[in-house]
Amino acid sequence: DVKVTQSSRYLVKRTGEKVFLECVQDMDHENMFWYRQDPGLGLRLIYFSYDVKMKEKGDIPEGYSVSREKKERFSLILESASTNQTSMYLCASSLLDYGYTFGSGTRLTVV
Amino acid sequence: QQQVKQSPQSLIVQKGGISIINCAYENTAFDYFPWYQQFPGKGPALLIAIRPDVSEKKEGRFTISFNKSAKQFSLHIMDSQPGDSATYFCAASMLTGANNLFFGTGTRLTVIP
Numbered sequence: 001d002v003k004v005t006q007s008s009r010y011l012v013k014r015t016g017e018k019v020f021l022e023c024v025q026d027m028d029h030e031n032m033f034w035y036r037q038d039p040g041l042g043l044r045l046i047y048f049s050y051d052v053k054m055k056e057k058g059d060i061p062e063g064y065s066v067s068r069e070k071k072e073r074f075s076l077i078l079e080s081a082s083t084n085q086t087s088m089y090l091c092a093s094s095l096l097d098y099g100y101t102f103g104s105g106t107r108l109t110v111v
Numbered sequence: 112q113q114q115v116k117q118s119p120q121s122l123i124v125q126k127g128g129i130s131i132i133n134c135a136y137e138n139t140a141f142d143y144f145p146w147y148q149q150f151p152g153k154g155p156a157l158l159i160a161i162r163p164d165v166s167e168k169k170e171g172r173f174t175i176s177f178n179k180s181a182k183q184f185s186l187h188i189m190d191s192q193p194g195d196s197a198t199y200f201c202a203a204s205m206l207t208g209a210n211n212l213f214f215g216t217g218t219r220l221t222v223i224p
Binding site: 100 | 117120145147152153154155156157160200211212213214215216217
């Protein structure tokens with residue numbers, strides 16, 4: 001089975017800190033995605049990547065950036081964390097058959 | 112703008128009953144419609160998916176019904192069990208170009224014993 005591993009389950013950061021969320025997948029998937037999940041809003045796409053060094057903005061990219069230096073790793077960066085970025089962050093990967101495999105999520109609290 | 116609209120937001124069903132969750136979309140270019148199931152503390156997991164060339168797909172107790180003309184699709188859970196209690200998300204994507212999934216807002220299902 002494909003495994004998508006997010007480095008942290010829970011994170012607490014201070015306002016203004018630079019935050020790195022790491023995601024690694026082990027099945028050579030081309031596509032990787034970062035979503036945030038908020039009650040009543042579902043899953044909203046932040047950024048995605050179809051290949052190494054490639055990145056595309058999703059629906060809510062403001063305040064975020066990403067890095068994909070290796071095929072298996074996709075990092076989400078909060079340049080200057082704010083309280084409205086407190087959320088559950090989900091990483092996913094897929095092949096071209098559209099089936100996403102999600103990680104277990106990182107619950108980030110910004111204080 | 113929500114590309115996929117999902118209802119209800121929450122649903123309570125007795126054990127053995129039928130759970131029905133509905134989704135609607137506007138973009139006729141969508142041609143892949145999966146459903147994801149999420150348990151607390153876990154990421155969403157693919158449950159069942161359908162392409163628009165069929166009107167129904169069944170896998171065990173889970174069935175997707177698809178109405179292309181109405182741009183609607185629904186998940187039916189037959190003989191609902193307490194273990195089905197989870198949050199369910201519908202989604203849609205396009206065959207060509209970007210294959211980003213657009214998700215509904217989710218339905219929290221509770222099955223009462």
